[in-house]
Amino acid sequence: MISVQTPLRRFLLLPGNRHLTEHLLNALTALLVRRHGALPERLTDFAGATCLVAPLDLPIALLITLQPPPQAPRLQLVDPARVDSAGVNQPRATIRADIATLVELLEGRIDGDALFFSRDLVVEGDMEVAVALRNAVDDAGIDLIADATSAFGPFAAPAERLGRRMTGFAARLHRRFNPVRSHTA
DSSP, rough: OOOOOOOOOOOHHHHHHHHHHHHHHHHHHHHHHSTTTTHHHHTTGGGGOEEEEEESSSEEEEEEEETTTTTEEEEEEEEEEHHHHTTTTOOEEEEEEEHHHHHHHHOOOOOHHHHHHHHSSSSEEOHHHHHHHHHHHHHHTHEEEEEEEHGGGHHHHHHHHHHHHHHHHHHHHHHSSOOOSSOOO
């Protein structure tokens, strides 16, 4: 089996690539906040809190810093091993699952409680922050592809079709090179 974990981590965490990726992720987050305005309001009490979202099948993680409304949360790409050991920017909560599960949670397509009790979703640290974040995105009605492609104006519909095809292809590629791991081991 081919492992792309280390080269991908190195590539994404190079300063220029990291900056570009963070810029794109933060632009997408700002777009989500514009389209789903109640999202930051639901997290008012947690402004300044950080949450680490660590996909189990990717070599990088996102450190999310909640901002006061109406600002969008700020996202940073991090090496999950360094965040755990450095003690700097220690997150108040950590959420771990495979990337497909995390995307489905973000879009509200699966039940986070059931995943938590089946151990397909691991939450550590301040449960109040994790639950507030989960409740906010659950109620938002996020559709990442539709929301992201809405920025294309009159080309949104063809861009959405292309985006859905590309994500299907990416999911198949990801499954091929990253076999499913047991989360309970």
